[in-house]
Amino acid sequence: MTVPTFTERLTARTLALNTRLCLGLDPRQDAYGSHTELRTHTLEVLHRCAELVACVKPQLAFYEALGLQGMELLEEVCAAARALGLPVILDAKRGDIGSTAAAYAQAWLAGRHAGSALTVNPFLGFETLQPFVDVAHENGGALFVLVKTSNPGQADLQGGGVSERVADELTRLGREEGKGLSSVGAVVGATHPQELADWRRRMPHAPLLLPGLGAQGARPDDLAGAFLPDGTGAVVSASRGIQYADGLDLSAAVQAAQGFRDGLNAALERARVE
Numbered sequence: 001m002t003v004p005t006f007t008e009r010l011t012a013r014t015l016a017l018n019t020r021l022c023l024g025l026d027p028r029q030d031a032y033g034s035h036t037e038l039r040t041h042t043l044e045v046l047h048r049c050a051e052l053v054a055c056v057k058p059q060l061a062f063y064e065a066l067g068l069q070g071m072e073l074l075e076e077v078c079a080a081a082r083a084l085g086l087p088v089i090l091d092a093k094r095g096d097i098g099s100t101a102a103a104y105a106q107a108w109l110a111g112r113h114a115g116s117a118l119t120v121n122p123f124l125g126f127e128t129l130q131p132f133v134d135v136a137h138e139n140g141g142a143l144f145v146l147v148k149t150s151n152p153g154q155a156d157l158q159g160g161g162v163s164e165r166v167a168d169e170l171t172r173l174g175r176e177e178g179k180g181l182s183s184v185g186a187v188v189g190a191t192h193p194q195e196l197a198d199w200r201r202r203m204p205h206a207p208l209l210l211p212g213l214g215a216q217g218a219r220p221d222d223l224a225g226a227f228l229p230d231g232t233g234a235v236v237s238a239s240r241g242i243q244y245a246d247g248l249d250l251s252a253a254v255q256a257a258q259g260f261r262d263g264l265n266a267a268l269e270r271a272r273v274e
């Protein structure tokens with residue numbers, strides 16, 4: 001029996017639960033009185049929001065900042081997510097010369113992280129993407145390569161055709177896998193709503209990860225252009241806007257996730273009718 005890949009599981013969960021929301025889990029030390037409180041709250045947000053989301057995206061920086069306890073919590077979050085059937089995107093934005101990229105790929109896309117997806121920084125050149133692609137293929141995982149990030153300062157480097165060149169390389173890599181959505185995805189900020197349909201067309205095989213919902217100002221209403229006609233092909237992530245929707249209130253986190261999920265679905269429905 002073949003094990004479904006990250007992309008297949010993401011698509012299946014999107015359709016089964018009718019959700020295109022990605023739960024960002026970025027525990028911020030200054031929001032809590034103790035590590036126990038941080039751990040309990042983070043895991044509780046995950047459990048309570050699980051049925052509302054297509055996948056989960058821990059940002060490694062927040063776990064690294066907590067030292068060894070943080071790395072233990074990251075493993076706990078990943079194990080809990082997998083037990084809940086949630087595909088995991090490790091947001092680490094790794095990238096280095098090829099031999100080091102191979103080590104990063106082994107660390108985050110193989111072993112106990114087999115079947116996960118990893119965010120990857122392409123700044124060192126296209127040759128450095130190959131180790132990530134290879135290890136993702138071997139382990140049923142995926143990568144999301146930075147194409148157009150959500151922050152305002154991205155224009156300093158990503159303008160002038162650079163993002164387009166990365167996108168075209170991802171299209172080439174994705175095409176090699178054949179039909180349908182590939183294991184080579186792209187990060188495109190939800191903060192660029194007017195560009196989403198163009199990126200979708202330019203990277204027909206790439207699953208898209210759209211960060212920036214909520215705290216960075218992106219709104220569900222504006223994001224329909226990122227999706228394929230069947231409503232798959234993209235997930236939209238919110239971290240602070242869910243985990244800290246109203247301080248540490250767990251009901252508010254669930255309500256926020258429901259609102260984002262429903263808002264995305266309503267926007268898609270409107271786009272279908274128009």
Ligand SMILES: O=c1ccn([C@@H]2O[C@H](COP(=O)(O)O)[C@@H](O)[C@H]2O)c(=O)[nH]1
Pocket residue numbers: 024026059091148149150151187188189211212213214215216237238239240241
């Ligand atoms: O272009 C990018 C790529 C990644 N991120 C990450 O997503 C979350 C956003 O957090 P919010 O609290 O929802 O703003 C965070 O982990 C970023 O590192 C991004 O924002 N933009």
